[in-house]
Amino acid sequence: MAEKDHPPSAPPPTSYMSEPTADPALLDPFRAIGWSNSLLNSPDYYPIRTWSRLPKAHTGEDGFFAGTLATSSTIPHCLTLRRRNLLPPPQEVPVWPSPTATPSSAPSPIPPDIIMMVDLATPGVSGHPSTAHGGVVATLLDEAMSLAVAMHAPASGDHPRGAIYTAQLDVRYKKPLRVPGLVVVRAKVVARVGRKYWVRAQAVQEESDENNSRGRGDHLEWAKKKTVVTDAMAFWIQAAPSL
Template sequence: MVIHNPSILFERIKHKEYRIPQENLVELQKQEWCLETLNNECYRPIDLLIRPLAPHLAGLYTMMSKTLATKATIPIWEGFYKPFVSEEDPDEFRILLALGPDVDGHLNTAHGGVSALMLDEAMGNMALMHTEPGTPVFTTYMHTTYKKPVPTPSVLLLRATFDGKRSAGRKLYINASLESGTGVVYTTAEALFLEARGKDGPKI
């Protein structure tokens, strides 16, 4: 049995309202399918602490907070969390994002490594929802299946879910998918995250 302990990220949902930057909101609202998440009260927008990077995380997470935070890479990266209600209504983590041309591996097609990185980020955030507050997690295994090329530029949906049946102790199994938002699944992944012990990593 896994006890659902809200992390610092979840505490922010309950105690601090996060507002999506207006520029990002306007772009996302242009996609009709994004409204299902944006207008759904079950999915609360959360501050992922990387855009801008939280002061206490200075020098960390530079891949997503700096390298891939340009207009031509991943200019939009907004997270949403639906809390766990029951086994029949489990929690889900979503990210609405925009991809630019500078992540291409082929013409108008995102590099496969970028897809894997984004899936890893989404699953890592979901893993944090199931750890003690402030405890970091590390990816120890990740299996990625590439189903279709990811077009660029594009606005996409990431989904991550927690596998409570397989998870136990410090081991957290997470599943995720990168989708078009209109039914096309581009890439899927499953991963095992390990909750850090003691001074294994920086506090989040």
């Protein structure tokens, strides 16, 4: 199916979410950073193109993430990694964290479905000095979640899959997200009941400024402390497919 024939707001084509990419323009910026290079070297994940970074001129869809936030002063580079062996999510509604709950400051030990590596520039995404705007952070979480949902959204032969929408997004801002620098967004579908999906996502940074250091990305990169700067839960709905 050609990109122009893809139904608006529908999950990405299955081939787009499954085919590895070796495009140097996508990989090289993250090969140059120790932490992201170590993620690229993980045997459990492989890089794919990020569907929402593809401009869709015929509908204007994804214009915000593929256009407004794809400049040298906003988000010049973005790369998605998908889990190689994806397990189906539980079919039970999860317990939604209470508003007073304090999520752990350490990244979840549960392997995510999607890892989105984002190179944040300045001043285009800044809210406060050297700090990403909260709306930009929420956008990153939402975009990573959408890709996690897309990986679990059922395909049905040649029929298009139904559009997916965020119905509820609960964001907990824990620490400022420093810019410029690298942020890693981890997203996982924690439950699915029919066309309803519950998703957890975390935005993670290295605690020191070393997140921009150049390095080989060996096991020593994992010894540097990673901190969750933003934590989120969301409820997604997939519309019935149009036949």
